[in-house]
Amino acid sequence: MQLSKPPLFSFDECLWFLDRRYDECMYQVNKAEVVKAIFIDRTPFLFSVRQNNEELLIKVLVGKPDRKQMAAIADYVADWFDINTNLQPFYSLLSKNKKLAYMATEFKGLRLIGIPDLFEALCWSIIGQQINLTFAYKLKRRMVEAFGERIEYGGHIYFLFPECERLAALTVPELRAMQFSDKKAEYVITIARAFAQKQLSKELIQSLPDLKSKQEALIQFKGIGIWTANYALMKSLRQPASVPHGDVGLLNALSNHGIKKDRSETVKIERLFKQFKGWESYLVFYLWRSLAVREINH
DNA sequence: AACCAGGCTGCGC
DNA sequence: GCGCAGCATGGT
DSSP, rough: OEOOOOOTTOHHHHHHHSSSSSOOOOOESSSSEEEEEEEEETTEEEEEEEESSSSEEEEEEEEEOOOOHHHHHHHHHHHHHTTTTTOHHHHHHHHHHHTTTTHHTTTOOOOOOOOOOOHHHHHHHHTTTTSSSHHHHHHHHHHHHSSOOOOTTEEEEEEOOOOOOHHOOOOOHHHTTTTTHHHHHHHHHHHHHHHHHTOOOOHHHHHHSHHHHHHHHHHHHOOOOOOHHHHHHHTTSOOOOOOTTTTTHHHHHHTTTTSSSSTHHHHHHHHHHHHHOHHHHHHHHHHHHHHHHHHHHO
16 A cells, blocks of 8 residues: 655654654654554554655555555554645745744654544543653553553564553553552543543544634543643644643743743743744644754754 | 653632 | 642653
8 A cells, every 4th residue: 555755745754753762652663664553443453654755655564454444544644644734834934934944954844743543642641741751651651561452563562552441441550550640540541431431532522613612622521631632632633723832842942942031931932823823733843853853962 | 869841630819 | 710839750
């Protein structure tokens, strides 16, 4: 299966981001490919993505997808790498900002890497609340390895994100044993139950008319604040105007670029995001990417 | 060893 | 509606 690469798409930039520095358990990046396991209608598949000159090549490694399932895998990849967005307007906006213009060349072709599964996106953002990312990835790995299904292939074990029914059946002490705090454990279980009972789903949030109603629908649930809602809407529903305001990484990146000096300069931040109307989430993503560069250059 | 980390809830005004 | 303390749990 192939997907043709659009203009301003760099698979290498995307792979670099996927592999940037953390102990990610939801996929494996090798030299020129990424390998990942997902469910399509409850059936697990393992696939790899690599590229040639013109195309992204998807190869199914485990599982025998029919035509429909193969199309669903391709859709997943297209969504994951956001290949159907034309980045030109974003780059035009970047070029008008002296402090950020370099990003259009430095990160050229980088796509906003998504988390297509809303349940996964919400669990991940809850796990990541107010703890450093190193620890957050550790917590996620423990949970996924304990409760997610696995596929063995070529000497590796690939994990699927646990299904909501599985996490809905957990008790707080089970997650506490993995060093979740009481609150985090409660939140994850609550969200899992909401998904298991169909009170919450990607389709449901998608069906709401505008960003505000989507945010409000998510914030109802305990453990989902405005930061978490915006993060999930940005990574899973690809709402371009969704910005996780107050995000520590975002603030650090803004300060690195001399756009703000202390945490209270909300006016300058608002002004910046106004310049990027329709591309706010891409701006956040590129600012996050700039942090990774700094830490690796050290 | 102190301060920080991709925040949230609950309370007081 | 807004600001702020308190919170939980490791990383550096």
